[in-house]
Amino acid sequence: MLGPGFITANVDNDAGGIFTYSQAGAAYGYTLLWTMIPITLALIVVQEMCARMGVVTGKGLSDLIREEFGLRMTFVMMILLVIVNFTNVITEFTGIAGSMGLFHVSKYVSVPIAAGLVWALVVKGDYKKVEKVFLLASVVYIAYIMAGVLSQPNWHVAMVETIKLPPRSVWRDKPYVYMTVAVIGTTIAPWMQFYLQSSIVDKGITVKQYKTSRLDVIIGSIFTDVVAWFIIVACAATLFTHGIKDIPDAATAALAMRPLAGDYAFILFAAGLFNASLFAASILPLSTAYTVCEGLGFESGLDKTFGEAKFFYWFYTLLIGLGAATVLIPNFPMIEVAILSQVLNGVLLPVVMIFMLKLINKHELMGKYTNPLWFDAVAWVTAVIVIGLSLVMVWNSLHAG
Numbered sequence: 001m002l003g004p005g006f007i008t009a010n011v012d013n014d015a016g017g018i019f020t021y022s023q024a025g026a027a028y029g030y031t032l033l034w035t036m037i038p039i040t041l042a043l044i045v046v047q048e049m050c051a052r053m054g055v056v057t058g059k060g061l062s063d064l065i066r067e068e069f070g071l072r073m074t075f076v077m078m079i080l081l082v083i084v085n086f087t088n089v090i091t092e093f094t095g096i097a098g099s100m101g102l103f104h105v106s107k108y109v110s111v112p113i114a115a116g117l118v119w120a121l122v123v124k125g126d127y128k129k130v131e132k133v134f135l136l137a138s139v140v141y142i143a144y145i146m147a148g149v150l151s152q153p154n155w156h157v158a159m160v161e162t163i164k165l166p167p168r169s170v171w172r173d174k175p176y177v178y179m180t181v182a183v184i185g186t187t188i189a190p191w192m193q194f195y196l197q198s199s200i201v202d203k204g205i206t207v208k209q210y211k212t213s214r215l216d217v218i219i220g221s222i223f224t225d226v227v228a229w230f231i232i233v234a235c236a237a238t239l240f241t242h243g244i245k246d247i248p249d250a251a252t253a254a255l256a257m258r259p260l261a262g263d264y265a266f267i268l269f270a271a272g273l274f275n276a277s278l279f280a281a282s283i284l285p286l287s288t289a290y291t292v293c294e295g296l297g298f299e300s301g302l303d304k305t306f307g308e309a310k311f312f313y314w315f316y317t318l319l320i321g322l323g324a325a326t327v328l329i330p331n332f333p334m335i336e337v338a339i340l341s342q343v344l345n346g347v348l349l350p351v352v353m354i355f356m357l358k359l360i361n362k363h364e365l366m367g368k369y370t371n372p373l374w375f376d377a378v379a380w381v382t383a384v385i386v387i388g389l390s391l392v393m394v395w396n397s398l399h400a401g
Contacts, residue, residue, distance in 0.1 A: 002216055003131055004199040005051060007283070008192050009043060009220035010138040013227055014280035015095025015250060016088070016338055018273055020186045021228050022253035024179055025235030027245045030154070030161040031170070032183055036229050037162070039187045043221040045382045046353070049360050049371070050193045051217050054200030055210045056369045061197040061352075062294035064359050074295045077351065084348050085191050085288040087341035089323035092284060094334040095277030097327055098251030102270045108328060115324035118282045123313055127202055127302040137279040138220075141227045143272040148230030150265040151257070153237035162229070178392075182342075185389040187225075190348045193356060195287035198294065202301045207369075234261070234269065248335055285319035346390035353383045 013021075024032045050061065057064060066074040096114045097107035121133060170176050196217075205213050235253055238260040239245070247253045250273050258266035289312050293300035299309040306313050326332065357379060361370050371379055 002135060002219065003203060004054075004196050004205075005047060005213065005217035006220035006223065007131070007134045007138055008196040008199070009047065009217070009224040010141055010227075011195075011280050011283045012043075012187060012189065012192060013141060013144075013224055013231075013276055014088075014092055014284075015098075015273065015277045016091050016342060017186050017228070018095075018231060018276055019247075019250040019253075019338070020182050021231040022235045022239075022250050023247055024183050025232040025237075026239035026247055026253065027179060028176060029236040029240040030158050030233070031166060031176075032180060033158060033162040033229060033232055034165055035180060035183045036225050036232075039184055039228070040221055040225045042184070042382045042386060043187050043225070044218055045375075045379055046188055046193065046356075046386070047196055047217045047221060048214055049356055049379060050197045051200055051213045052210065052369055053356075053360055053366070054197040055205050055207050055213055056366055058201055058206070059197075060201055060290060060294040061194050061356070061359075062291040064365070065355050066295050066297075068359060068362065068365070069355070071295075077348075077355075078292055078295045080344075080348050080351075081190060081194070081291055082288055084341070084344040085284050086319060086323065087337055087344055088189075088191065089281060089284050089288075089319055090326050091334075091338045091341050092277045092281035093324050093327040094338060095250065095273055096281065097334075098249055099254070099270050099274035099277060102251055102254055102266075111324050111327055114278055114281065115320050118278065118285075119317060119320050121282060122286060122302065122316060123306065125302065130302050131199075131203070134279070134282070137275055138223075140275040141224070141272065143268040143275070144227050144234065145230045147257075147261070147265045147268040147272065148234040148237075150268070151234040151237040151261040153233045158233050158236075181389050181392045185346065185386070185392075186342070188349065188386055189345050190352045191284055191287040191291075193352055194291045195283060198287070198290035198300075202290075202303065210369075234265070237261070238265075249338075281320070281323070285316050285323070288319055289313075289316040349390045350387040353386060357383055 053061065053064065062074065065077065093111050097111055100110035101107065122130060200213060238257045239253065242260055244256050247256065254266055254269040254273060257269055290300055292315060293312045298311045300312040301309060304312065360366060361376065363370055
């Protein structure tokens, strides 16, 4: 049952996501845990629409946009998506470098080896083998749940803060508002919608398995946000409690946690960061290759051989090679690029959301599987909120820069 939905949701907890949740826990303790419930609902709504379009039409999102809105619109969107995703790929290799650096492994060793592993997995494997590896990588996120338990948090306070809305006074605190936006906004990225729909098509899921596919999305969304909850809790119980409120990246959070929660919590947190970064470094270039090939009408898919889908595999290889090589540049501004990737995600997401909502409500495309009225209302409210948060994130990041 588990597959595209579970994998896509979990990749969302990549190096950038883990840093955001770590910073939230370090800076504000348990007081941002209330965001986890609306985050989960928003993720389920958006991902379910993509899953439904995939099973009903048998086509990827990029394919549908090209057919319904024309090649010119698709080409512009693809150029934007390639730029956005490439900055995200760089961020993932930055996460690999940072996490392995905690174990005293040079980035000049860890990044090339990781890039080679990622490339071999996708190019040499078929869909079923690759999916099994991705599902295994998703389960490794349990390391963050264990790290959260080892950090010995105040469970009562954590539970209460999860279901209690914050007092009105906090909304006058600009840094708190910005962090709230970042935590919610880091949940839904443009690449996720393209990857989910493409992998559903690649796996061959049809309308007959729609209910199963929907359950896959729901379970994945809940699991990934339980992991996010534990990351915030772990950092709240250790870093915030001891006055360490500002961290430059997720690797620093793991390092700062070591004397406070012990070696086991440090190892779990650092290993989780490596797994998340390696996992996302596999998926993001794959999502980009799917999108470009569908948009331009080239063959794509993990069950195709290199000879059958040359452009697909060469493009995937190029993204990984350039992403890894960029991180190996001496004194490369890793943190600045991570912030840039977040800004670019925020710029592109509103465009993708509007395309999705227009497509899913086309009766001639979706038949009886268009959004029902109540779902449409929830979806549009979610879209408006996500778009608003994305714009605030962009403004905040540009202002901070």
